[in-house]
Amino acid sequence: MLVAERRALILAAVIDRGAVRAADLAQELGVSVMTIRRDLDQLEIAGELSKVHGGAISTAHLDSVRGLEPLPSLKAERQPEAKRAIAAAAVEFIEDGMTVAIGAGTTTLELAKLLRGRQVSVVTNSMAIFALLTDPGETILNPAAVQLTGGQRTPSDALVGPLANAALERYRTDLAFLGVHGIDPAAGMTTPNLGEAETNRKLLDTARTTVVLADHTKYAEIGAHLYATFARVDRVVTDAAIRPDHRRALAAVVDLTVAEGMNR
Structure with a gap:
């Protein structure tokens, strides 16, 4: 799988689910957690998502960043x-x-x-x-x-x-x-x-x-x-x-x- 294709799948998962875990993505895509983390780093730099502890969230779900309490x-x-x-x-x-x-x-x-x-x-x-x-x-x-x-x-x-x-x-x-x-x-x-x-x-x-x-x-x-x-x-x-x-x-x-x- 090409890097661009993998990152497109990661971004699609984030948009669809709102939040994803690096470990889950690694298992789904058949790569290491470290590879997923590098992908998340690049997607965050591009402004496509926001990294949080253990994974990432879509930019539409920034209320759930670790340390912030989402509204009820x-x-x-x-x-x-x-x-x-x-x-x-x-x-x-x-x-x-x-x-x-x-x-x-x-x-x-x-x-x-x-x-x-x-x-x-x-x-x-x-x-x-x-x-x-x-x-x-x-x-x-x-x-x-x-x-x-x-x-x-x-x-x-x-x-x-x-x-x-x-x-x-x-x-x-x-x-x-x-x-x-x-x-x-x-x-x-x-x-x-x-x-x-x-x-x-x-x-x-x-x-x-x-x-x-x-x-x-x-x-x-x-x-x-x-x-x-x-x-x-x-x-x-x-x-x-x-x-x-x-x-x-x-x-x-x-x-x-x-x-x-x-x-x-």
């Missing part, structure tokens, strides 16, 4: 079926009578939607989840059973900082469900936002059992700030599109639930 409306468009599958698997761990902590994120928002009619109490630092659960038109939960922390608002509609952290220190929950920007067997669970990392740790501290919800695209992504090692997390729930080698790597370091056959 944009994140919600990514992997919607996978997120719903993960939420459906995760809700099976919730029993009536429990108090659960739910962190901010589009996957955790899908989980909150499944609590309609359940006899549970919720503590959250997510403005979107609080609005959903307490909306009179939705009647998902009794508003009195939902508590929102105070704090400073992040681009992902999370409330973080000293006020949120102080509030969470007063709660004890049965389960904590958190989303994640990146999950890596070596690096752990990470986020681009320092305040969100600190508040996520406080959410974990409230709970007897902790669960991280991560769709397959989050694997090997590494944000700037660690919020939990695998020793701190009891379970990870992901979707069936996760690659077999990624699945094995995660299963080696944490109890793993895969929402088999639920994402289409």
